[in-house]
Amino acid sequence: MQTEATPSTWTSGLILAGLAAVCTALVAVTHSRTAPRIAANEQAYLEQSLKPVLQGIEYDGNLSESTITILPPHELPGDEDVPVYRVYADGAPVAALFVVRAMDGFSGPIRLLVGIDAGGSISGVRVLEHRETPGLGDLIDADKSDWIRQFNGKSLASPPVAAWTIKRDGGEFDQLTGASITPRSVIKAIRETLVYYDKNREDVFAVEAEAKAQ
Amino acid sequence: MSSDTGILNRLRTGIWEDNPGLVQLLGLCPLLAVTTTFVNGVGLGIATLLVLTCSNVLVSATRRLIRAEIRIPMYVLIISSLVTCIEMIFLAWFPSLGRSLGIFIPLIVTNCAIVARAEVFASRNSVSASFIDGIAMGAGFAVLLGTIGAFRELIGKGSIMSRLDMLFGGEPMSGLVLVDGGFLLAILPPGAFISLGLFVAAKNALDRRKQQTNRPISSNTLR
Ligand SMILES: Cc1cc2nc3c(=O)[nH]c(=O)nc-3n(C[C@H](O)[C@H](O)[C@H](O)COP(=O)(O)O)c2cc1C
Numbered sequence: 199m200q201t202e203a204t205p206s207t208w209t210s211g212l213i214l215a216g217l218a219a220v221c222t223a224l225v226a227v228t229h230s231r232t233a234p235r236i237a238a239n240e241q242a243y244l245e246q247s248l249k250p251v252l253q254g255i256e257y258d259g260n261l262s263e264s265t266i267t268i269l270p271p272h273e274l275p276g277d278e279d280v281p282v283y284r285v286y287a288d289g290a291p292v293a294a295l296f297v298v299r300a301m302d303g304f305s306g307p308i309r310l311l312v313g314i315d316a317g318g319s320i321s322g323v324r325v326l327e328h329r330e331t332p333g334l335g336d337l338i339d340a341d342k343s344d345w346i347r348q349f350n351g352k353s354l355a356s357p358p359v360a361a362w363t364i365k366r367d368g369g370e371f372d373q374l375t376g377a378s379i380t381p382r383s384v385i386k387a388i389r390e391t392l393v394y395y396d397k398n399r400e401d402v403f404a405v406e407a408e409a410k411a412q
Numbered sequence: 413m414s415s416d417t418g419i420l421n422r423l424r425t426g427i428w429e430d431n432p433g434l435v436q437l438l439g440l441c442p443l444l445a446v447t448t449t450f451v452n453g454v455g456l457g458i459a460t461l462l463v464l465t466c467s468n469v470l471v472s473a474t475r476r477l478i479r480a481e482i483r484i485p486m487y488v489l490i491i492s493s494l495v496t497c498i499e500m501i502f503l504a505w506f507p508s509l510g511r512s513l514g515i516f517i518p519l520i521v522t523n524c525a526i527v528a529r530a531e532v533f534a535s536r537n538s539v540s541a542s543f544i545d546g547i548a549m550g551a552g553f554a555v556l557l558g559t560i561g562a563f564r565e566l567i568g569k570g571s572i573m574s575r576l577d578m579l580f581g582g583e584p585m586s587g588l589v590l591v592d593g594g595f596l597l598a599i600l601p602p603g604a605f606i607s608l609g610l611f612v613a614a615k616n617a618l619d620r621r622k623q624q625t626n627r628p629i630s631s632n633t634l635r
Binding site: 206209210213214217218221222224225228229231232233235236239243331332333 | 474479481482485486489490492493494496497500501503504507511568596599600
């Protein structure tokens with residue numbers, strides 16, 4: 199180094215290093231104290247958010263036990279990894295839950311959890327994340343209105359694929375007053391997920407489950 | 413300074429006379445972004461209060477080590493580690509509030525009210541005075557966040573204190589619902605600016621009226 203480094207420069211450096219060590223220790227201790235709780239909270243939150251899309255379906259064990267990830271390119275909505283939670287009862291598949299992204303919402307992508315039962319009918323859909331306008335597009339949220347519940351029990355057979363859109367476009371499903379971009383996008387994503395499942399049902403359940411993160 | 417009246421004065425300064433949000437207009441980003449409900453506002457207010465108080469104490473405790481040329485890195489180190497800890501604590505013990513506030517807890521790092529108190533107050537005063545200053549200023553920020561949150565929630569959603577369970581645990585609570593739905597603008601971003609503007613105006617009006625009743629003659633002759 200240069201000879202210009204005066205004693206005071208060294209002292210400053212040492213003070214900073216000491217403080218950095220203390221702060222790192224603080225973060226490390228807090229992390230070790232909170233990590234198990236945070237992991238448990240996240241697990242509980244995941245289970246809790248998966249449940250609503252399994253209306254009337256009995257299942258065994260933890261919902262997140264048998265997870266696979268479908269990597270792009272795929273024919274599912276969105277261009278990202280799609281986690282699929284596979285649900286079993288007595289060893290037989292009873293449902294698959296897809297986390298997909300509807301890409302053409304009014305304000306950016308809408309993350310959806312789409313549950314499909316073994317027979318190919320919707321067992322429930324929930325919006326996980328969106329930035330649609332409060333009072334307009336955000337009625338897709340199950341807390342705000344019942345709109346998202348109208349898909350329960352629907353499949354590609356009823357209504358037919360062509361009718362999987364809003365009534366205004368000749369479809370079967372309700373639009374939202376003053377906002378048709380959001381519902382169109384959500385319905386399209388659900389339909390694409392159903393079509394994918396219809397084509398790939400065997401494969402979805404054939405793949406070995408991923409090792410758990412922990 | 414540490415007498416009872418001193419503490420009360422400090423609190424009054426923090427909450428009213430020198431309120432970090434209302435008067436100093438610091439930390440407006442979180443103030444405007446999260447105050448869509450009372451719970452969100454108070455939650456972020458408490459998180460900010462904790463960070464501000466701890467950072468004031470730490471900065472004050474290390475103030476003899478502080479040198480002009482490294483003081484900013486020191487503040488950054490202290491504040492960012494504290495915020496990281498607070499975020500983990502929220503996620504561990506107040507998970508739904510933590511999720512609801514999301515990125516705005518880590519963003520407390522960027523709240524200039526905290527660096528401002530470190531630089532202006534904590535680096536020059538005793539640990540106990542800095543502790544009280546942190547509480548006072550943090551309380552001022554939290555009260556303002558809670559008030560604006562309650563105001564916007566009332567106007568925008570027609571409810572009062574919904575989802576208090578995010579603070580206290582238990583089943584989801586819908587709070588006191590006066591009307592279903594409300595004047596939407598209030599919970600959209602423009603509503604945040606309008607609400608803050610109204611509160612600043614109200615405070616100024618109150619202060620002016622107080623001044624006029626205290627010194628009626630001089631303020632009249634000045635006009
Ligand atoms: C401030 C603002 C927010 C809007 N938010 C949404 C929205 O969240 N979802 C949506 O579908 N359309 C939204 N719209 C768009 C319109 O309402 C749009 O005209 C409508 O979706 C088109 O459907 P329509 O054929 O029923 O008019 C918004 C428009 C404005 C000006």
